[in-house]
Amino acid sequence: MTAPLSMVNALPQYTIGGQIGSGGMGEVFSGVHRTLGRQVAIKQLPPDLAGRVGAYVQFDREARVLASLDHPHIVPVYDYVQNLLVMEKLDGGTVFDRFHAGKIDNEQACAITLAMLSGLHAAHVAGVLHLDVKPKNLLFNTAGVVKVADFGIAQVISEGATLVTHGGQILGTPAYIAPEQAMGNALTPAADVYAAGTVLYELLSGELPFDRERGSLALIRQHMFADPKPIERVPEPLATVVMRSIARELPARYREAEAFATDLAAAATQVYGQGWLERSGIPVLHLAPRVVASLASGAAPREELTVATPKAGGAASDPTIVDPDGPGLKRPRVPGWIAAAALLGVVVVSLLAPATLSHDNTSNMSVRGAPSVGPATVDLTKPVSVTGDDVVDGDLTMSMSGAGIPLGSGTSAVEPDRDRKFTTDIAMPPIARWIVGGTVTGELRWTPKGGGPQAVQTFTLKSEQHPLATFMGTGSLLLGLFAVAYLESTARTLRRGYRRPSARYSAGFLGALVGLAIWLFTSLMLGHELSMIFGVTSVVLAAAGAVCLIVATERATLIARHRALRDARHGAPGEGDQRPAPSNTGTA
Structure with missing residues (x-):
């Protein structure tokens, strides 16, 4: 595929070649600087993403993030014009390609990881998370130097990040995503440590710590709720370091890339002996002093730990202390x-x-033959029979309530007989039979003969409906x-x-x-x-x-x-x- 005309016009100082790769956030073309003769890779926002809201903003962020990082194990940015990113061209392939071609042994896997952690730690110190560390984003140059590429979804640490953007796009790769990233929690460098540890797990054992045969969503759920399976065919103490790097619980995982690199260097020296890094043939151009010390001695330096004090008002606002023995730690x-x-x-x-509440006997009315205070057992699917003396002027209303909450009511006209007695049937709302169960409070309300304020009689009412129905x-x-x-x-x-x-x-x-x-x-x-x-x-x-x-x-x-x-x-x-x-x- 040849470069589009818009790219040629935007970068007149470059000779644009054909497409050499593509990814979720860009298509990559080869190029040569006309004056310097430098081989470059030019990344362009793909046409199908160009119309999406926020796509250019995310691409601009990638350019600024990469331009701010100057490290031998991070792909450098040479130029940025509109939506075009000019980067170093890496012709050595990816870690993914070499791994699946069977060209990475265990010593090389550890060396690649040290280089990766070196680049990641530099990004973390600059306040940037990668959030998509995987073998395809680890590239070799012609000299065999490993460089971390594609910070396209990087987030400033102080801002945090989640698995899903506002547009619904998934951030991160399910096979390597950290549990807290999948759950949408605030992220720290430990998220990149988890992904880097998963890469090392795969390079050493030939498989992933979780089953990926059931699809991406199932894989993400495993990262969130399951513990990784123990790594096999990897000797101690290297296996311990790997499993600690992918611990699901944050307290059990390395908090930062340099700590991971320190322990990895020591463990690899114990397993493979002195000089293993040189024998691997993978150049690692920058190591922190403590990583170098671990590499040489085979024992990582042991330092005091501190427990951070949570900010006031947070969910875990109970005070902790810095003393590792924690004598003042509050007990649960x-x-x-x-x-x-x-x-x-x-x-x-x-x-x-109480089984029944207290009700005042203010009348001689009865509901289905029960005393005026109840309990009266009624079938709410049928009209309820109410009898009494000729003391009602007009309509008689019966209502139900539970703990003061109305549950339905019905009204019927009263017609006394020759003995000045009356019997009337009050139909309750049909829905009442589906709502009311057990024992509730019934109420009769009427206007007395001769006028005056309304009279009220409460009583205990039991529904014949089983409560579970x-x-x-x-x-x-x-x-x-x-x-x-x-x-x-x-x-x-x-x-x-x-x-x-x-x-x-x-x-x-x-x-x-x-x-x-x-x-x-x-x-x-x-x-x-x-x-x-x-x-x-x-x-x-x-x-x-x-x-x-x-x-x-x-x-x-x-x-x-x-x-x-x-x-x-x-x-x-x-x-x-x-x-x-x-x-x-x-x-x-």
């Missing part, structure tokens, strides 16, 4: 006990609710199951190390729904008349218990993270370094 027992007590209280309150019964059950499932999902997310600033607020709402469901379902199944005071008590107890459960989960996760860091410090050589990137501008 107290909020855990409160949560358990609150749940027990909801059950007790629901069971102790009504919306109140099945609805309360489903509502409770939904709220419990969502609350557990929130707690599980926190246990995996992801911050949820709104977790406590949402937990309070979900807990209230659980309390409401337990009280309502228990009252319906036991035949207790619905009482507002007992319902409100159950809701408040459950809401408080759910918030305490989330607090306990946050504290337990914080302690687990602290212990993981402490164990790493006292574990194998080099496993303790998970500190944030240093403030200097050195590269890996």
Whole structure:
């Protein structure tokens, strides 16, 4: 495919050749600078993306990101005009091509990874994440130097990123995507560490840590919710370093690329012996001092760890401390006990609710022959018979309510007989039979003979419908199951190390729904008349218990993270370094 005329016109200083590659964010053409004679690769936004909103903005961002990175293991940018990116031309192929041709052994795999981590760390120090690290984005030049390419979806670290853009485009490759990136959480250099570790896993073992036969969505879900399978046919301690780099939980994974490179250099020296990097034939042009020290000695330097103090007001706002032994770390027992007590209280309150409420006997009316205060058992599919003395002027209205919430009403005209007695049938709304179950409060309302204010008589009403055959019964059950499932999902997310600033607020709402469901379902199944005071008590107890459960989960996760860091410090050589990137501008 020849270059389009628009490219030729935009870059008159270059001789444009044919297309040499394409990707999701650009088509690549060869070129030569007319004056310098330098071979280049020219990347252009493809025609089918040019009309999409934000496509040019993303391409412009790629140009600025690449132009800001000056590192021997990152593809350099020479020029940028409109939507055309002029880069170094790399003719050595990709890591993907060499790997599938069987031309990468284990020593070369480790050397390639060190070069990749060196470039990634330089980008991280500059405040840029790659977010699409994979073998196809690792290119060789003619001298065999590995360079990281295609920062097209890079994001500034302080801005964060998610798996899906506002336009719905998936960012990242499912086989290498980090769990937090797939879940849309805020991202750190650990996301690129995960992808780099997955690349190393594949290069060493010949396979991926997850099954990719079931499609992209299933693969993404595995990254989010499953632990990677242990790497096979790779000796210790190299296998330990690889598995730590792809740990699903953030506290157990390397936080930055240089720490990964340090441990990898030491492990590879222990496994393959001194001089393995030179024997690999893969030039690594820049290594940080501590990586060089690990490479030479076969033991990574062990340094003190710190536990960061979360910002005030966050989901995990309980104070932590910097001391690795953590004597002041708050325990989750107290909020855990409160949560358990609150749940027990909801059950007790629901069971102790009175079977019937108190109703004043202000008339001698009866519903289906029951006393004026009830309980009256009625079939809501049929008209309800009401009898009484000739004390009604006009219509008689019967309504139903549960804990003060209206559930339907019906009206009938009253016609007394010669004995000044009356019997009337009141038809309730047809939908009432599907809504009302168990025992509720009935109410009769009428205008007395001779005028005056309306008279009211309340009574206990029992529906003949089984509670599970009504919306109140099945609805309360489903509502409770939904709220419990969502609350557990929130707690599980926190246990995996992801911050949820709104977790406590949402937990309070979900807990209230659980309390409401337990009280309502228990009252319906036991035949207790619905009482507002007992319902409100159950809701408040459950809401408080759910918030305490989330607090306990946050504290337990914080302690687990602290212990993981402490164990790493006292574990194998080099496993303790998970500190944030240093403030200097050195590269890996």
